[in-house]
Every structure is written in structure tokens, then in C-alpha cells.
Amino acid sequence: MSVTMRRSKRRKLKNEINVVPYIDVMLVLLIIFMVTAPLMNLGTDVTLPDSNARSLSTPRDPVIVSVYPDGALALMVEQQNQSVTREDLLVRLRAIHAQNPEATILVRGDGSASYQLIMDAISAINEAGVTKVSLLSRPLESGG
Structure with a gap:
């Protein structure tokens, strides 16, 4: 009987899982993913047009420049929309x-106008010395 008591005292079985190795593996994987995630190149290559546009704050007393699909420009000041050339627009x-260095210019581009035409209009606005430029859009209409 003394032999069986010695064995039971020396080797008592535990029904617990040692989680320390799993925590170590998890931390190593976390570090690997944190290092490799910024290196992943998601998306496709896109050639963007050149522009000198800068971001701006909320517009006050805006002037609206309209860009049409054929590249024509129009300037709306005080609710009067007038067709203009690029040189006229600059002047x-x-x-x-x-008169007002804080004036904000809003660009209203037609949905079917090319991105390059809209960026050309923004570049012309920046060339005139205006740094506060914003784009106008329409909210989506709900379908239901």
C-alpha cells in the first residue's frame, strides 16, 4: 500500500491547459501582421492629373465655376451664370x-465631364491666385 500512495502523491494529474505558449505564438503573429500590413499594396495604379489645388474650410460668399462635358466654362456670380473662356475666367x-482675398470658389463639374477637365478648371482657379476651392455635389436620392 505504501507504493501506491507514493505514486499518487508524486504524480497528481491536472486537467488544465497551459496557455503561455499560445500567448507567445499569438504575440509573434500579431507583430508579424503589424509589420507586413503596411507593406501590402492594395489597389491599382491610377494616373492622376496634375493640380495645384489646396484644401479649404467652409465657404462664405462663394463664386461658382461650372465645367461642362465639352470643356466649356461658366462663371456664376450673384445668381448670374455667364459663359467664359479660360482667359476670361482668369481675369x-x-x-x-x-476685392475679397477670402472669397471661396466652388467648382460644379458635370457628371459626364472628364476628371481632367475639372482638374484643369481647378488649376486655372489656383493660377488666378485663389486658394480656397471646393467641389459641389448632389446628395444621392433614396431609392425606396
Whole structure:
């Protein structure tokens, strides 16, 4: 009887799982994913047009420049929309900027106008000295 008592005292079985190795593996995997995630290149290559546009704050007393699909431009000041050329637009925007350096210009691009035409209009606005430029959009209509 003394032999069986010695064995039971020396080797008592535990029904617990040692989780320390699992925590170590988890931390190593976490570090690997944290290091490799920023290196993943998701998306496709896109050639974006050049522009000098800068971001701006909330507009006050905006002037609206419309860009049409054929590349035509229009300037709306005080609820009057007038068709203008690029040179005309530069002259008028320089005059507006001279009177009010805080004036905000909103660009209203037609949905079927190319991205390059809209960016050309923004570049022209920046060339006139205006740094506060924003894009106008329409909210989506609910389908149901």
C-alpha cells in the first residue's frame, strides 16, 4: 500500500491547459501582421492629373465655376451664370480675389465631364491666385 500512495502523491494529474505558449505564438503573429500590413499594396495604379489645388474650410460668399462635358466654362456670380473662356475666367477671378482675398470658389463639374477637365478648371482657379476651392455635389436620392 505504501507504493501506491507514493505514486499518487508524486504524480497528481491536472486537467488544465497551459496557455503561455499560445500567448507567445499569438504575440509573434500579431507583430508579424503589424509589420507586413503596411507593406501590402492594395489597389491599382491610377494616373492622376496634375493640380495645384489646396484644401479649404467652409465657404462664405462663394463664386461658382461650372465645367461642362465639352470643356466649356461658366462663371456664376450673384445668381448670374455667364459663359467664359479660360482667359476670361482668369481675369474675372483675379479681380474677385483682389476685392475679397477670402472669397471661396466652388467648382460644379458635370457628371459626364472628364476628371481632367475639372482638374484643369481647378488649376486655372489656383493660377488666378485663389486658394480656397471646393467641389459641389448632389446628395444621392433614396431609392425606396
